[in-house]
Amino acid sequence: MDELLLGIDMGTGSSKGVLSTPDGRIVATAARSHAMSLPRPGWAEVDAEAVWWNDVTSLARELVGRSSGARIAGVCVSGVGPCLVLCTADVQPVRPAILYGIDTRATAEIEGLTDRFGADEVLRRCGKALSSQAVGPKLLWARRNEPASWQRTARWYSSSSFITARLSGEYVLDHLTASQCDPMYDIHARDWNREWADEVAGGLPLPQLAWSGEVVGKVTGRAAAETGLAEGTPVSAGTVDAWAEAFSAGVREPGDLMVMYGSTAFFVGLLTEPRADPVLWTTAGVEPGTYTLAAGMATSGSLTGWLQELVGGVAYEQLVEEASQVPPGSEGLMMLPYFAGERTPHFDSRARGVVAGLSLRHGRGHLFRAAYEGIAFGTRQILELLDDDGPPARLIAVGGGTQSPLWTQIVSDVSGREQAIPKETIGASYGDALLAGIGVGLLEPGTNWSRISHTVTPDDSTRDVYDSLYETYLELYPATRPHVHQLAQLQEQTLPS
Template sequence: MAETTDLLLGIDIGTASSKAVLASPDGAVVADAAVEHGTSRPRPGWVEQDAEQVWWHDVVYLTRHLLAERDAGRVRAICVSGIGPVVLPADGHGTPLRSAILYGVDTRAVELAAELEARLGADAVLERCGSRLSSQSAGPKVAWLARNEPELYARTRHLFMASSYAVYRLTGAYVLDHHSASQCPPLYDRHRQTWIDEWAEIVAPGLPLPELRWPAEIAGAVTPAAAEQTGLHPGTPVAVGTIDAWAEAESVDVREPGDVMIMYGSTMFFIAVTDEPVTHEHLWGTVGQHAGMHTLAGGMASSGSITGWFREIAGGRPFEDLVAAADQVVPGSDGLLALPYFDGERTPFADPHARGVLAGLTLRHGSGHIYRSLLEATAFGARHNLEEFASVGVPLRRVVAVGGGTKADLWPRIVSDVTGRPQEVPTTMVGAAYGDTKLAAVATGLAGRGDRWNDVRDVVRPGQSSSVYEELYTLYRRLHHSTSEVQHALARLSEGPCRMEVA
């Protein structure tokens, strides 16, 4: 008997891979798929991705893969999320003019960010936009294009992020969701929830900015041309979508004040839901994935990517072996302490020139010690971020752990021990693409905003080793301050050959 259940398609374009999910309107996962891809680092401090060869390729591949043996007419709606904030300039036909400039890991516009803050006023930017200008901000990256690639900028008529580019290719609509816009300081006023026209003329002169909508609104319908490429039916509704971390928050029902999500991925990301706009000099105040929702967010520049780096230099040793070896090492890694700033740092301090450190190495330390110390370093970074959230009165009532780093319980266990906070682990851990299916369901009326799709599978609680980490956390903070000048000096010497990287 042929299946007749309605389906919702969610696709998430990530840093190292893209994922897709088909779900029913009650949240049951019907199928999922993934495809890996790379990033380009053409110069030190530059991190880019090709919109056509990566973003659109993945949307087409994953859609066709999941619909290969299914009736595309059952898909009631599609929603795409993606990495952000990123900057992709395109011409009047929507054709990309260069590779997209990625989020905070791309540090090319740091000096321009400082210049813009001096011109506009740092306090004014923080108050209106919710965030200081840094390597994470999209606005300075646009200004960088105008200054450094003027001929290209003169041809630019569209600015896309990963999700909005996919929406444009699917529907022809030039839209951006409010949340992604709130990660574009100094272009967006999070209080009025509009573009700041007078600042836009300074940062992006003469450039039409996209229409603003909420992630769970309909952007348009799949065009005949997009249908031919993807296998979707023409006229299929397409939701606006948003940045991946907020789609992931939707996937695990993080949307009430006091809810906090820790995302264990290539970078570690933190989202706390607040009942009103909250400002912190070194964190990112944004609107949420729904109207009336506010969030305060932070993100480390490198977390899971560090363990991937170590696996690579350890000869490709399986992660399972490294985790098992690290789990045999006592908390504190026998006196080995690491700083996780391998790609600079984003929050709780913005320092693109910070660098990683391994302190306390002896001849008795093995690969298990090093791997555990790297996990502990990211946990110390998580505690540092959560302390900054609490310092401005953000309640941390419920912490939810998501992401690929939760597949083995060692990393979340260490984070709970270091932070002293329990973490809920959801039943369905497919990721942001699952949140996209929920946004698509809300956009088409097949689900309500408050519907819960994801139960709690487990709770990771702090163990006895929490006390061991108190002294180590103090040393962690001291190690950064005492070595920061050396880190910066080494950063100036770190020019090296460019290469393609798969995170």
């Protein structure tokens, strides 16, 4: 075992690391749990120093210690995104990181920038409409609302590029993440739209662009002392966690589509050419010259976690067992899973969760199954939007939620789709290790470590009940939206200052 590859991913609820051999064999794994902060309705933040950097240094030290003296040939880091980390010139955060689309604070800036540049022109140049997933409006929000922090800001990062900078000292952003910094990146030119970027970023320098696996620097002496990595270890650019996970799962050809069962739900499919879509996200891909089409729900596993806490921390396995005893349709109980607003397809920061049909005879098993079914209905809605270019040839399910056979079965039953489950479910950190190996030249660019374990197939006996309830699901959001918006506004008004 002469050389190893290190991949680290910073997810919404935890950070994970993996040491792998160049042929994809896993030598060691490690994880650190953490939490995001929700200081106000619509806000989602993380202390980049105390959470992300501490997680990375801790994981790196542990895994280097378990390397049996083998050389770490390369390191690559992914993270939730796209995020906004405002930093001083020496890469010290000036405020907590503003998270991806679940942070919806920049509503006014989204509207203002859309008016400023024109909705059609934004869609044409960026491949998607401005939404809470875009970094540009959040940069503008920070300029307008936090002048003291802005005055200290010299550079801006996403989660992975912040870590790359701390490891190597380089100010670099991968193309995929940059293509979600709308309206600052031109999807067709695969470069910064400098006119718009200079206006939005208020004169802050733009990071150099690189592809996700590309080696952009080496571990500095200071970073080596903190991480245990050898000084001079090559560092790849990294990327957003969902795309690193798709890469790890073998989403490498047009027609492949990843469904990620995480704290949020995410969808990534490969495109041959960029496609402009007002409710989906066209991005640059992980590999040079590629494109992807993506979508995301604001809550998924975080909703089941909330329910588990709500019922007193009952073991997850117990809740799943109780939910499995409830028939399809949860005996007339339906849940809209918009507990943190919603991204695709509504892009509604004031959407809220709705539990419809609740009666005194329903128990926690009904609620838990209704949550699974609500997420599944949302998944079906997104899959149908992604079908515009034809249904995907292969749907690959990844993420921690795939460890729940009930959840994956419900999604297949509701959507009518087969799902291939990879044998290796470590996730984005495994994709990071693969990217590191490609970046340093140990592996050919087309190397694919993914192997399929089994396939989940729809149960045809549930089709009629779920098709009927899906129509109700589609009607429930517009029917309740005015009332839910009123309640969301009340939540905002009653927030302590």
